Amino acid sequence: MLYSSSEALALFIVTFGILLQAWVGIGFGLLVAPLLYLIEPSYVPGPVLVLGWILSVIMVMKQRHGLNWRRVFPAIVARLPGSWCGVLLLVSISSCQLSFLFGAVLLVATWLSWRSYTLTITTKNMIVAGFFSGLMGTTTSIGGPPMALLYQRENRLVARNEIAAFFLVGTPLSIALVVFSRGFELLMFPFIMKMLPGVLGGVWLYSRLEMVAGNESVRGVVLILSALSAVGVLCQGMLGLF
Template structure:
């Protein structure tokens, strides 16, 4: 017991200049550690660590309260404790549909899933979609890699670099609400671009500019497909899918690197990506057998309608 009192007494002497901030008083030297609250014990431990020769951090969650420990374990339950079971099922459904369309027609994951992710759990945008896109586009390259336009993808990735840096800065600086508005704007832009049917000539300069726009949009909102879909829409199915797949595989990795450096990637995002990965994998597996029976025009119209519906819900949510 003397040792325990000595620890508290040492704590108070070390932390005396900031005792008011730590919530300690002279009488605290007569109290046992178990008599302090959780918050007080944390502040005492911090005070004892001032100017140490060595700090050993062992079992960082072992001293959590029963409630805190339960919350920590709940982070890894399925569904995660931050969403309802219905919200989790909805996320799986849109990821499955988005990955199916991404493999079948070359786009769809970001356009369809991003608005829904932003509605159910705003902190998942854009990181979770980008993480899932890496796996999905890798599958596309395995299937259609022989049709890849390597030169075109290379020039587009050249433009993606500055766009990625700008997009990462937006994610780091913008609060959740402006970022939600940006997601809505990107969906509307993608839909209008597809309906309008604008067909720019895929010159080197145009491809670089489109790559920069895709990098900005994709890194900030995970919706980077529309600029490249417009630029390469004259490509046949396998060539379009493989070229866009290569661009988005490398581009998503670039975006994730920039977001990680800016501090926008955390365990929360990684956990959700892990939980949603089976739905993405199922979409990839179903894409080929189902894609053979899909009418490309009607599928695009349906995808645009779903994307607009999700964006509309997201927009309304910002004013409710």
């Protein structure tokens, strides 16, 4: 398979993004989507969604025996009405207004977490996080931070695996909404096939580094990524104004 210089750069970005998400549990969409959009707008959102979902499949298959599906199930269920509300908001409120709203809310939530105000993982909080993840994922393409903030003090592997299980079921819903609104051509299967080695390469690199990575929580990394997500969503709103 031959790659142009821009495709080779995109492949490197995908590989690094997959490595980051395999370690922390979030970060692939945040890092990869804006950079790939600068290289070729057709990479977003279809190929990015599919590639992220493939990683979730791999992570869940590797850790399926240790997953607490009962704990993450309420968030999975709550993502459906959250995504539906996101669709309704998209047709009733301008995208820049939504970006300002969710960017500000996420920034405040990250600041409160940094000030040591953290939520415990309960069924109620899972429902709230899953709902807002679906809402934000549908309206801004960044749905990971609400779940990551809830898991920020958990063991790194537990957080990563359960967030992967959440996206395993939730991402196909987002893909279905993309297909329903814009058609199958938006998935851009040729791009997906060319970027697939980046997913496999990122997972392979992580498997080499996993033996030296600790299992303690990566709270600092989660908060930094969440803050960057908030800034990115706010920037989306500012760009929408122009």
